[in-house]
Amino acid sequence: MEVTGEKNTLICPVAFTPSDSIESVKDSPSIAMAAQVIKKGGLVAFPTETVYGLGANGLDADAVAGIFTAKGRPSDNPLILHIASPEDIHKIVTHVPRQAAHLASVFWPGPLTLVLPKADCVPEITTGGLDTVAVRMPSHPVALALIRACGVPLAAPSANSSGRPSPTEAAHVITDLMGKIDVILDGGSTGIGVESTVLDCTKARPVILRPGGVSQEALEKALGESVVISHHVVTTDGSVESLVSSPGIKYQHYAPKAPALLVKGGPPELFQELTRLALEWQEQGEIVGIVASTELGQYWQNEGIDTGKWQIAHMGSRHDLLEVAGNIYRCLRQLDETDATKILLESVSSKGLGLAIMNRLSKAAGHRIIGE
Ligand code: TXA
Ligand code: MG
8 A cells, every 4th residue: 555645753752740831841852853843844743731732833824734634624624823922912813802811811821712813924724714813822831832942823723633532642642643743742641631712702792612621600700791602502401502603613523433422410310321321222232332430430339230341431520520621532532442332421510611521522422412
């Protein structure tokens, strides 16, 4: 078989501790080498505090085109530009409204992406032809040091193949993009585990296009007013679901290979329903995969349920949404490594970080959802 365009992907560990400032990693030879690759139009995967990103010079149309090719990403799905200091925003947008400036001062560096009117220097390919651009300043020291060493904003989507769960470890990037990109900076597991909140700041009032690492409640507290979610529906249990929003939203995302079903509700009914479905599917000859909380595992133990035939991925305590967020993409990828033919996803609360988790879980399930 002829392999065309295969790249020799370099995997470079970068040592840091989460409390490290950018100063402690900026002299890393791996970062200097990766910055050279970016400056020459290459592709570098790097850790952020949310998920791994696949970076290229966001102002170089040819380099950005490489991102779309490597990921197999539809060209109308725009990218986020990552900057290393808040004032750099003025180089890539034409106007920063007062509320957006305030939110940047509160949440940057961190998992908040602001959508603003784009400056002419930002190529159309970066924004999928839109006249707005998404901007974020990440807090991860490796991300900050890399952007600073490059001296340009980095266009960086999550470093997964399009449609697959986002990568929270370098190993996930290797699985999806080995041979397709130039460098992978391995900074270990990312912290938050779900992507940034994407906030449209071009309207009179900010609108959440994608729930993420900064919660709706935190945004509302910072602004002193309510923040709406784009095209949302309020379900019978009062939880809010974002259906359509950013261009990216219409594409299937985060999908494990086997079909998945998201089961909503609260314990003990939730645990009973998940167990009933798993036993029913098993009876039908399916190999059942389950993304389950510690509490569900405890329930099975207490009830004496035989889980021996199930493939179980552990998402942590359902009462600790930070832990669940950090585990959720790994769980989906873990089940892909098994021979599971059908997958059950346990729901969590939609409050705080839970809104982002539930958003990703319902997409992983292709919006196949049962329960209240
Ligand atoms: O945490 C994150 O945001 C990660 C890390 C690497 O920073 N990045 C990330 O990028 O998740 P990506 O490309 O996987 O998701 C970006 C989302 C997509 O849903 C895209 O449609 C939306 O942001 N987006 C980007 N530019 C936009 C724009 N100008 N208007 C509306 N939505 C936009
Ligand atoms: Mg993505």
